[in-house]
Amino acid sequence: MTAAAPRGDLSPEAISRLSRLDLVARLVVEGFITGLHRSPYHGFSVEFSEHRPYLPGDSLRHLDWKAYAKSGRPVIKQYEEETNLRAYLLVDTSGSMAYAAGGPWSKFRYAAALAAALAHLLLRQRDAVGLALFREHIDTLVPPRSLPSHLQVLLRAIEQTQPAADTGIAQAFLELAERITRRGLVVVLSDLLDDPGQVLQGLKYLRHRGHEVIVFQILDPRERDLELGHQARFFDLEAPAQVLSTQPGHLRVEYQAMMADLVRQYRQGCADARIDYALLDTTTPFDQALSHYLVRRQRLG
Numbered sequence: 242m243t244a245a246a247p248r249g250d251l252s253p254e255a256i257s258r259l260s261r262l263d264l265v266a267r268l269v270v271e272g273f274i275t276g277l278h279r280s281p282y283h284g285f286s287v288e289f290s291e292h293r294p295y296l297p298g299d300s301l302r303h304l305d306w307k308a309y310a311k312s313g314r315p316v317i318k319q320y321e322e323e324t325n326l327r328a329y330l331l332v333d334t335s336g337s338m339a340y341a342a343g344g345p346w347s348k349f350r351y352a353a354a355l356a357a358a359l360a361h362l363l364l365r366q367r368d369a370v371g372l373a374l375f376r377e378h379i380d381t382l383v384p385p386r387s388l389p390s391h392l393q394v395l396l397r398a399i400e401q402t403q404p405a406a407d408t409g410i411a412q413a414f415l416e417l418a419e420r421i422t423r424r425g426l427v428v429v430l431s432d433l434l435d436d437p438g439q440v441l442q443g444l445k446y447l448r449h450r451g452h453e454v455i456v457f458q459i460l461d462p463r464e465r466d467l468e469l470g471h472q473a474r475f476f477d478l479e480a481p482a483q484v485l486s487t488q489p490g491h492l493r494v495e496y497q498a499m500m501a502d503l504v505r506q507y508r509q510g511c512a513d514a515r516i517d518y519a520l521l522d523t524t525t526p527f528d529q530a531l532s533h534y535l536v537r538r539q540r541l542g
């Protein structure tokens with residue numbers, strides 16, 4: 242392990258000085274929670290179902306204070322699935338995720354660090370967390386568990402993976418939807434550099450199966466602005482033999498418009514399907530990325 246990042250600095254540059262994902266996860270989560278001070282969010286759960294009378298030993302965090310103020314009787318908010326939440330972290334390991342130009346980390350390393358932080362946070366709350374690593378298909382599927390020791394299982398699976406091969410995002414989503422039978426929370430970490438129509442169909446199928454879905458589209462800033470100098474050679478990370486030499490300035494305006502349209506399609510398509518969507522680049526501070534996730538869930542335990 243190299244020198245630790247300063248306690249108050251959760252930037253990718255600072256955290257990149259940590260080599261172990263477990264340390265990254267702990268630093269990001271503890272730093273984020275410290276920064277929240279008094280938070281209005283009180284834990285992850287699925288949709289509210291009904292009230293039931295309060296019983297000795299029940300957690301006060303599920304007490305409905307508004308109902309208590311009206312009736313004078315303590316009642317507990319009961320959810321459709323009262324056991325711990327099951328979350329699945331979907332990490333894209335296709336070749337394009339290896340790209341790194343404008344940020345300190347590749348997109349894959351950034352996604353891995355964010356997945357580690359999310360897993361650490363969920364396990365702290367005793368929620369069950371699973372992991373799916375995908376390219377054209379689901380390559381690795383770690384079933385969800387809620388034991389604290391499960392974090393090391395998840396991190397080991399991530400650390401043993403290197404991005405490679407082609408992308409088949411939509412097919413991977415369909416496979417996952419068929420393989421998980423109990424509905425839960427699905428968090429996607431991917432650059433989404435695939436056909437948006439097909440990808441959105443896959444995401445909608447996950448919603449159709451009853452899952453809550455959050456999408457982090459992770460891009461390198463150079464992928465969005467093409468600010469690469471006067472002359473550049475482009476290599477297809479999913480087909481390395483394909484090389485293109487050109488002057489980016491000649492393509493920049495049209496390219497930026499195409500990327501903006503791609504992002505617009507995903508943002509609008511996710512909104513229409515009631516899917517949370519956040520666009521990140523690899524220079525986004527990790528506490529900000531995690532904040533987007535938690536604010537959208539409107540819960541924190």
